[in-house]
Amino acid sequence: MLTITHYTKTYPGGRTAVDDLTLHVSPGEICGFIGHNGAGKTTTLRAVAGVLDFSQGSIRIGGHDVRTDPVAAKSITAFLPDNPDLYEFMSGVDYLNLLADLYGISSRERTERIRLYGDSFAMTSELGSAIAGYSHGMKQKLALISALMRRPRLLVLDEPFVGLDPAAAHLLKGYLAQLCREGGAVFFSTHVLEVAEKLCHTIAIIREGRLVRYGPTQEVVGDSSLEDVFLELSERGRDQ
């Protein structure tokens, strides 16, 4: 579903945020992307979503190249940035309607899906209010609803559990698993290592822009915990 090949991102001024990253997320797979602050996770996720331009390497989603065929790649992808900035001059339902129009979702389908996810996340009654008045958690939920209602084949999430109450976090895990059962894939970053260890089929650990560990969760974790593996890699990196 997602193939990243030798992806490198260097910002003007010479700072290399991500260096020669290669990984693959198959249909039906949830891949956890772990790393310290400033490791290059958000840069990678934004490039996959087609939000950040890049010139080295390639990223393909469902066979479509993100750089040369962006519209096709984006039509099967949904992206949720960390701390999503939404249109504050709109109400929640107006924002969802806008996204539904941009993705060509029919009136009947969008109403059903918004009702489904809105009721699940206990947001339906708030959808008529202006986004400017939403709390951080409510904005996060709205952004999740906007991503899930598109029924994407690839879901790209940057720290999706931040700001969610426990019930909403539990629901989200369920929806991610369901999406994978239906043939989709999820590529997400998180600092909550316990969730990553339980939820993800594969784990990719990035440090200072380079992939340092990647593979099935059981292989990466081994006999210890993901937290121990991560801390060990961080210490090794400091010593180097």
Add this chain to the structure above:
Amino acid sequence: MRKLLVLTRVQLRALLAALHLGRTNRRRPVSVWLSIALIGLLCLYISGVYSFGLGAQLAQAGALELLLALIPGMAVVGGTMLTAFAAQGVVFGGRDGDLLLSMPVPAVTVLLSKLAALYVENLVISALVILPAGAAWLWYGGSGGLLMLLRLAIGTVFLALLPTALALLAGFLLSWLGGRFANRKLVNLLLYALLLAAVLGLSVQVSRGVSGLAAGTGALDGGLWGVPLRLFQRGVCGDWETLFMLGLLSLVPVLAGAALLSRFYRQVLTGLRAHGHRPAYRLTRLKGSGPWRALVKKEAARYIGTPIYLFNTGLGLILLAAGGVAMAVMGGRVRAMLPGDAPLLSLAAAAMGFSLATVNITASSISLEGQNLWILREAPLSPGVIFSAKVVFQLALTLPCLVVGAAGLTRGLGLSAPEGAALLCAGMAFACFAALLGLAVNLRLPKLDAVNDMVVVKMSAAALVSLLGAAAAAAGCGVLVWLGRRVWSEAACLALCALALLAGCAVLLRWLGGRGAARFTAL
């Protein structure tokens, strides 16, 4: 006192950071300094033109001293208008409220530090407006010399406190009323429209008063509201005691307002942030539309929901349409005032062109996406679709006003049908050119990290360059008509201008489709 100074410094740094100035920014973009300088020069120029024009009228009427009351009055009104929304955002809605109120700092200190930032804005506005009036005063024979300029500077420092106090009150009302109604953006819009109408009404009254003075038929009396302005005028003309009385009169409302508000500041902020009961939304069957229409609707929602964007870029349209209607009704009187051989069609085209040049909606449309740009970038849309929605939105607003304006001008000035058609065609070509130019300029000079919409709409390089570029295009057409009139008719010259503008549109469309799209992708 130390805490007040520390917090005031933080607020001023925040103000400078909003304009990309200050130590936080290691590489200060030249374009920012340039745009600040250009805006300052533009303000000085406009104020200078108005001051000298008014000065000439008042000197003729033997009432030159009124210049030093009227212009400062405009500075007070203008400053209040420009900083009322800043007061709403900074004093009653700043994101640092939780942080500051949780610190061992008295609420009055927090409030005064925020007021200091407002005061600095008003001081800059007042200085830009009042200093040219001082120059005009000296030019038309007013007494005082350099000492007068010193008193003018001191008086400006004191007078800037008044719009600060008024903006504080207006900001509180905006925050309070906005929180009481479900449709906050409509309330903001209505309040802004009321403020604008009050300013326009006051300008008309002042204008009539001055005309009456010049004709020897009237007098100008500001009533109670004129007291600080009369004190300013007397103080600047030589009365030091009156000048310092002005200082006291200006300082007292600010300090009194701060002292009163600080006692309830915590409660006020909590009360303003607590949203009234939100009625539970009932989801019914939603209507869909295509992606392009959805984008245009989004542009409309942002435009209506952002008063400063609407009024700053829409005033030209209002004037165009209202002017057209006025001309249709009173055109005969206007024609009687003009010389017999006046180039009516060219004058009509010039008026229309300069009105349309101020309608630079697209010039801020990319910058206003700001931190929301990811939504458009992640959507399955080509840059061309996004661009076309922005341009078409501007044209959807412009063209109806243009038709009304052109029809009114044609009727009012007694232009022939071919002349009217040429006027309309040139206007439409100019409207298309201005919309495409604004978008191209904004892609070239984006400002995606502005702290608020006002910085983007009023102070960004893109807004300024687009305005000046469109005005230059209008001036260029004027030169073309002036030169071509010797050989062809005015209507033919205007038709040529329309063709030249359409050629400009073609060039801009090509750029937008190629390098413009690449620039958008790289944002």
